[in-house]
Amino acid sequence: MKIFPAIDIKDKKCVRLIRGNFNNKTEYEVSPIDQASKYKDHGFKNLHIVDLDGALTGETINLDVIKEIVHKFDLKIEVGGGIRTIDSVQKYIDAGAEKVILGSAAIKDKFFLKEACQKFPYKIALGLDAKNGYLSVSGWKENSNKLTLDFLKEVNDYGVSRLIYTDINRDGTKQSPNFEETTNVANVSNCKVIISGGVSSIDDIKKAKGLKNIEGIIVGKAIYDGDIKLDELVRELDA
Template identity: 45%
Template sequence: MTERFDLYPAIDLKAGQCVRLLRGEMDQATAFNPDPADQAAKFAAMGFDRLHVVDLDGAFAGDSANGEAVRAILAATDVPVQLGGGIRTRAQIDAWLDAGLSRVILGTAALRDPDFVKAAAGDLPGKIVVGIDAKDGYVAVEGWAETSDMKAVDLAKIFEGCGVAGLVVTDISRDGMKTGVNVEFTNAMAEAVSIPVIASGGVASVSDITALRNAGGKRAISGTILGRALYDGDIEPSAAIEAARA
């Protein structure tokens, strides 16, 4: 069991608002807060010490599309913030880190140009996270609009030993569905590499947090992202934090 298990409340941005999707479908968006900075401050006040932000429009456009909202989030809280969605170039990475982000998540770029990601990870220790979004075990890219012929576990192995700070591993079929996290898939990813693995997709209750925390074999899962279940009130913040620290 890992000494630390981190929780990352998710703030997904679409048209400047905080939303949640179902299985990554942009037309299945539910708006939860028109003010993402307010949502970030609320999560910090609940006791969460990290935030996971996704620029959904950027993921589809291939460029940052909700920059104003991200900067407002950074101004609203002192907790470390990691951002993914539409980040494809070194200039974008540097600009976001200079703006105050703790870590940058690279997804589509990780599949399309792994050497670029490796170089960035080597130059920026602890700052680059690879996002691996999987559908039936295969990597999905371009805002989950396309499924590649690359297995998720094979993509993870490419980044072994290059300085990548973590892997955010998402089972798209469960994302936003509150059907329970895919512990088996996430654990298999954690077993395959020495890079810390963060679970994403389908977390429905505090019991999912406990299951992930206790799943580790030779390598433990390092944390999980909390989405719709947290927004809907199915996960009580203090109980989640207690389970993560148990």
């Protein structure tokens, strides 16, 4: 199973939000480049990056940082955050991203998702961020009034190569992921699923390994706060 240490970038710094709330964020002294270097040195091969500036503006604000991480460390990067145009997808692919995550724009416009999947085969990941079963959009500030599983069934044949499911109520809380709902999503999804939101301990990683149709798991705040040690986490890659 793949483990994706997370880097969320805001104002060129690593930050973590609680439940996606920009007013409830923790800034860390380490730069995104240095944090990526640390992950590489420990032996991680995959990385989950969110451009929070991009999520707010719809622009590829931190493209230069992401490009530098890809070329310096040769990591397989999935990147998301406010990607709303085919041009933006192209920029990230040209920068060397393995997967480009489409979230709000894909939920608001299924045809954009379909076009991106057709134009960039095996490169598009779908980010489904949900609260109480309903998808949220626009930096988690709006409820789409769409049930997660209903939307997934509508787009299941579009050619998405990876699905990232986040329970917003768990994100940044270190209360463990919503394994029950993630399992429901994985049972419906035509592609493999990445678990996101709330990882608190190595036990969460071990539990994820026992689930069907799960490709990997994203670990963020628990790393930054020291609840999960990188040496301990990287051992799970080989276990």
